[in-house]
Amino acid sequence: MDWFFYAVALPMAVLFLSSTVYAFCWSSQRGQLRAFEKGAESIFDDEEPIGKPTDFFPGKMPVAKTPVSKS
Template sequence: MKLTYLLIWGCMLAFGSSAVWALVWAIRRGEMSDFKAGAESIFDEEEPVGRPTDAFPGARP
């Protein structure tokens, strides 16, 4: 059972600390400074906000 505890706690610590590390990294890089720009980052000039894209590639919906 000791091994299991060690494994589970070790992994939970690894998962948790990786998440915290990623959060600190993201805040330092300014990832959290502009949520609107973040949400719109998957759109571009050719597939802008407001244009549905469930169409054959190359064809304009």
């Protein structure tokens, strides 16, 4: 299998690595990595902002957040 390693796997590995580096540079130049951490906040909005837990056991939802008493 030696020939295989040198003739095929090695060039492929080089190709793969360089395309990864290229893609990384490309995306970085297009500003896709700027403000990267902002992405983590994309699941929150005005309705359910950061700082508001959204899941509770039945009947355990804090009263302050939903001011109306349960019927």
